[in-house]
Ligand SMILES: Nc1ncnc2c1ncn2[C@@H]1O[C@H](COP(=O)(O)OP(=O)(O)OP(=O)(O)O)[C@@H](O)[C@H]1O
């Protein structure tokens with residue numbers, strides 16, 4: 001088993017988390033899938049908004065809990081996909097919804113809230129011989145108190 005190096009960062013308000021998202025965006029290659037692990041209110045949507053801003057998305061970025069996915073055009077023909085799987089039950093539910101389009105689009109950066117719902121799809125080997133998602137960037141968020149959040153971010157290439 002190999003260990004992935006990661007960075008621990010802390011923010012003290014939503015604005016700092018959004019700024020962190022903007023910085024992260026600059027390091028994400030096309031095709032990246034950023035999975036955000038963290039409790040209700042951890043700041044997943046705030047971080048996703050920052051990533052969108054960093055990619056040049058100017059539209060308002062709000063939680064897609066009911067829509068499950070929001071698609072945004074980014075400059076240069078790129079896409080930013082924002083998925084919230086809170087209301088998805090499991091892998092097969094997600095496949096029925098057509099999640100592959102979002103997880104395997106090489107021209108998109110995709111952020112996934114509640115990735116816990118689809119462990120099989122995010123595992124090293126996909127189900128039914130489906131290719132594994134090989135550009136995964138799992139980010140773990142811990143709420144330390146009302147306003148402080150700790151982020152565990154994988155080391156980025158470059
Ligand atoms: N350091 C911080 N980083 C991010 N958000 C913070 C921070 N401190 C306070 N907040 C507040 O916490 C809330 C985070 O909400 P957000 O919708 O991003 O959470 P979430 O993880 O997406 O939750 P959900 O699971 O419901 O989708 C916001 O109200 C934000 O203002």
Ligand SMILES: [Mg+2]
Pocket residue numbers: 044045063084113
């Ligand atoms: Mg959210």
